[in-house]
Amino acid sequence: MRQIPSALTIAGTDPSGGAGIQADLKTFQELKTYGMSVITSIVAQNTTGVQDVHHLPVSMVKQQFESILNDISFHAFKTGMIANVDMMRVISEKTSELDVPYVMDPVMVATSGDPLIAKEARHFLREHLLPLTSIVTPNIPEAADITGEKIDSVEDMKSAAEQIVHKHGAGAALVKGGHMKGEAIDFLYDGNKMHTFSSERIDTNNTHGTGCTYSAAITAFLSLGFPLTAAVEKAKYFVTAAIRHSFSLGKGNGPTNHWATRIEGVTK
Numbered sequence: 536m537r538q539i540p541s542a543l544t545i546a547g548t549d550p551s552g553g554a555g556i557q558a559d560l561k562t563f564q565e566l567k568t569y570g571m572s573v574i575t576s577i578v579a580q581n582t583t584g585v586q587d588v589h590h591l592p593v594s595m596v597k598q599q600f601e602s603i604l605n606d607i608s609f610h611a612f613k614t615g616m617i618a619n620v621d622m623m624r625v626i627s628e629k630t631s632e633l634d635v636p637y638v639m640d641p642v643m644v645a646t647s648g649d650p651l652i653a654k655e656a657r658h659f660l661r662e663h664l665l666p667l668t669s670i671v672t673p674n675i676p677e678a679a680d681i682t683g684e685k686i687d688s689v690e691d692m693k694s695a696a697e698q699i700v701h702k703h704g705a706g707a708a709l710v711k712g713g714h715m716k717g718e719a720i721d722f723l724y725d726g727n728k729m730h731t732f733s734s735e736r737i738d739t740n741n742t743h744g745t746g747c748t749y750s751a752a753i754t755a756f757l758s759l760g761f762p763l764t765a766a767v768e769k770a771k772y773f774v775t776a777a778i779r780h781s782f783s784l785g786k787g788n789g790p791t792n793h794w795a796t797r798i799e800g801v802t803k
């Protein structure tokens with residue numbers, strides 16, 4: 536008998552519930568995956584931006600991770616906001632001992648423009664964490680930061696995806712086109728082949744937490760046993776439905792709607 540699918544997220548919090556750990560756990564739940572979490576930073580944020588951040592001591596991040604590792608196994612895990620090099624070092628040490636798919640959302644800056652990780656942490660992420668991933672899911676500014684090259688076209692997106700795998704050692708790279716105009720096109724390069732996932736662009740500003748939700752959905756589908764390309768295809772469908780049913784909340788960019796994806800039958 537297969538165990539209940541389970542997944543872990545290592546990330547920061549969002550009290551308004553649209554991004555971070557909260558979005559990840561809602562996504563796992565919708566996709567019938569038992570969710571667990573290691574909190575890296577407590578972020579005071581809402582739909583308008585980030586008001587304050589408290590990074591947990593690295594010993595506490597390590598202890599949370601060990602509490603899980605010493606007791607429970609899981610089928611896949613993801614990382615989101617990892618604020619500094621000390622936290623990244625601990626996470627990379629533990630990750631190199633694991634043998635389950637690792638999905639990295641290389642969170643750097645919130646859509647509001649507020650930085651979420653230290654500048655010097657970007658270098659560590661690129662050098663030490665990326666090579667441990669099964670897949671990394673950068674948006675366009677994040678992909679440009681990793682490769683050091685501008686991304687202005689779909690050709691640039693594809694080239695970034697290839698470089699992130701061949702030059703920087705990621706297992707696979709999904710470069711997301713949410714920040715481009717026109718269709719919402721993402722490119723997955725798996726080391727051999729380029730795959731394209733596209734949807735119509737939905738006319739909404741309520742996209743807070745889309746990257747978190749997408750990477751959490753990929754993690755959930757991997758924990759359910761789907762191969763990588765199928766997991767991304769299903770996750771794209773899931774995040775598109777969540778954006779289609781996104782709603783106004785607060786004074787800024789509202790969240791995607793994890794629950795409403797049931798309306799479209801994504802989670803059957």
Ligand SMILES: Nc1ncnc2c1ncn2[C@@H]1O[C@H](COP(=O)(O)OP(=O)(O)O)[C@@H](O)[C@H]1O
Binds near residue numbers: 712734774775
């Ligand atoms: N307005 C939109 N309509 C449809 N899909 C979108 C829209 N905005 C973003 N997406 C999709 O949501 C996912 C998250 O992408 P993106 O916004 O680039 O990431 P992030 O939230 O990390 O900045 C991608 O699949 C992207 O194509």
Ligand SMILES: Cc1ncc(COP(=O)(O)OP(=O)(O)O)c(N)n1
Binds near residue numbers: 546556642646743744
């Ligand atoms: C705690 C935390 N982690 C990540 C983000 C960024 O979320 P993302 O899904 O990239 O989308 P935006 O919220 O930036 O639209 C965050 N805000 N908080």
